[in-house]
Amino acid sequence: MKGRKPVRHASSSAALLATLALAGCMVGPKYKTPSVPTAPAFKELNPSADSAAFKENSDWQAAQPQDTIPRGDWWTIFHDDGLNALEPQVADANQTLKVAAANLSAARANLRIQNANRYPTIGLNPFLGAERYSANQPYFSAASSNNGEGDLQLPLQLSYEVDLWGAVRRNVTAAREQSQAAAADLQTALLSLQAEVAMDYFELRAADAQQKLLNDTVAQYAEAVRITNDRYLGGVAVKSDLTQAQTQLQDAKVQASDVAIRRAQYEHAVASLIGKPPASFSLPPSPLPLSVAPPNVPPGLPSQLLERRPDIAAAERRTASANEQIGIARAAYFPSVNIGATAGQESTSITSLFEKSSFIYALGPTIGETFFDGGRRRGLSEQARANYDSTTATYRQTVLTAYQQVEDNLVALRVLSHEQEQQRQATASAVESERIFNNRYVGGVDTYLQVITAQTSALLNQRNDIDILRRRMDASVLLIKVLGGGWDRTQLPSQ
Numbered sequence: 077m078k079g080r081k082p083v084r085h086a087s088s089s090a091a092l093l094a095t096l097a098l099a100g101c102m103v104g105p106k107y108k109t110p111s112v113p114t115a116p117a118f119k120e121l122n123p124s125a126d127s128a129a130f131k132e133n134s135d136w137q138a139a140q141p142q143d144t145i146p147r148g149d150w151w152t153i154f155h156d157d158g159l160n161a162l163e164p165q166v167a168d169a170n171q172t173l174k175v176a177a178a179n180l181s182a183a184r185a186n187l188r189i190q191n192a193n194r195y196p197t198i199g200l201n202p203f204l205g206a207e208r209y210s211a212n213q214p215y216f217s218a219a220s221s222n223n224g225e226g227d228l229q230l231p232l233q234l235s236y237e238v239d240l241w242g243a244v245r246r247n248v249t250a251a252r253e254q255s256q257a258a259a260a261d262l263q264t265a266l267l268s269l270q271a272e273v274a275m276d277y278f279e280l281r282a283a284d285a286q287q288k289l290l291n292d293t294v295a296q297y298a299e300a301v302r303i304t305n306d307r308y309l310g311g312v313a314v315k316s317d318l319t320q321a322q323t324q325l326q327d328a329k330v331q332a333s334d335v336a337i338r339r340a341q342y343e344h345a346v347a348s349l350i351g352k353p354p355a356s357f358s359l360p361p362s363p364l365p366l367s368v369a370p371p372n373v374p375p376g377l378p379s380q381l382l383e384r385r386p387d388i389a390a391a392e393r394r395t396a397s398a399n400e401q402i403g404i405a406r407a408a409y410f411p412s413v414n415i416g417a418t419a420g421q422e423s424t425s426i427t428s429l430f431e432k433s434s435f436i437y438a439l440g441p442t443i444g445e446t447f448f449d450g451g452r453r454r455g456l457s458e459q460a461r462a463n464y465d466s467t468t469a470t471y472r473q474t475v476l477t478a479y480q481q482v483e484d485n486l487v488a489l490r491v492l493s494h495e496q497e498q499q500r501q502a503t504a505s506a507v508e509s510e511r512i513f514n515n516r517y518v519g520g521v522d523t524y525l526q527v528i529t530a531q532t533s534a535l536l537n538q539r540n541d542i543d544i545l546r547r548r549m550d551a552s553v554l555l556i557k558v559l560g561g562g563w564d565r566t567q568l569p570s571q
Contacts, residue, residue: 104403169351
């Protein structure tokens with residue numbers, strides 16, 4: 077009977093362990109998503125009905141952007157084969173994206189580490205050793221001397237911290253939220269890189285359009301120099317007409333050469349974004365036609381940004397994680413309970429190690445409470461609350477910045493659309509003026525200076541035409557980016 081009492085005690089301790097684990101409470105605040113300032117609609121979608129801006133913007137209607145932007149492959153909305161070929165390479169080879177992916181793997185590993193704390197630690201700790209006491213050591217009885225003794229142990233050890241106050245559970249929750257934030261960070265990085273590829277691609281195509289325009293202009297000006305030279309040799313034109321025509325030609329050549337620099341730099345940028353050295357990457361010239369128009373991207377409602385932006389989701393998840401840290405700091409004020417158990421065999425000889433009489437065990441809880449720590453726990457608690465306030469403010473500012481970015485690109489698209497119509501009229505007038513002044517010069521009515529002025533104005537307006545279209549394409553890409561692309565909060569991993 078005496079040998080069974082410890083067994084009943086062990087059973088009672090196990091029952092106590094289970095009861096404590098099930099009855100554990102949670103200390104600290106319960107998380108609630110912080111409130112954020114919002115508006116019923118975007119300002120740029122609700123101008124005054126009497127204003128010209130309203131009439132120009134009447135085709136913009138509030139809608140869910142995921143209805144028009146393809147999920148994942150959002151760039152296909154531009155219907156550009158070159159862009160469609162480049163974008164998938166970002167996810168495969170971009171090194172910045174690989175950094176974000178590694179951070180996500182580390183966050184998921186930390187979640188597994190924290191989750192492991194919910195379970196007991198069980199291990200085997202064998203020991204083999206011998207010792208002999210000296211008969212000449214201080215305060216030693218000669219009668220206790222021996223020739224040495226050996227000890228063999230084969231214990232199985234168990235250790236478990238009872239989560240009475242929810243610290244372990246909060247650590248698991250915090251790690252899960254950090255893992256979700258890292259997953260959102262990865263999507264933010266991917267979306268940013270995809271948008272950068274699209275913008276650099278359209279910059280490159282606009283540079284090709286500028287190059288084609290300037291090459292055509294150089295050919296036109298070269299023909300003007302030939303005609304003016306013939307007129308000068310024939311005594312019809314003065315020397316200054318020829319030198320002015322030659323100056324105009326060389327200036328156009330300089331502009332054409334300068335565009336080549338920008339074009340090459342954009343090509344290098346695209347190569348870097350898709351993980352290739354610039355020397356092994358090239359894009360054939362493909363001028364951006366003036367007939368192309370950026371796609372119409374309905375922005376939805378301001379409140380939908382909270383679900384559609386991965387950076388907003390990441391900021392909110394970090395706020396939730398910071399809230400868990402307050403509870404963890406609070407749990408440190410309460411006693412901790414640890415359950416330890418050891419069972420195994422012990423003997424002085426290998427021949428008797430596995431005999432029934434060599435069986436050993438130890439089982440029992442330990443309770444610890446800190447009564448004085450010099451304000452350490454208070455400092456940790458205040459630090460946790462300050463970190464929560466910081467992450468909350470960061471979350472709210474991220475939302476405000478998102479609203480601003482959408483408004484910025486909506487107004488850019490609205491104004492640039494109107495501006496392009498104005499520019500096309502100005503370009504048509506400038507080209508017509510160039511034709512008129514050239515005919516008047518040939519007819520001897522005007523000087524060649526008038527032709528030069530008209531040529532300069534026509535070229536400037538034609539270049540502005542291309543530049544405004546480039547800005548419209550960039551603003552469309554940026555609008556899709558700031559709307560979250562094809563991402564939404566449901567894509568956050570549960571673990």
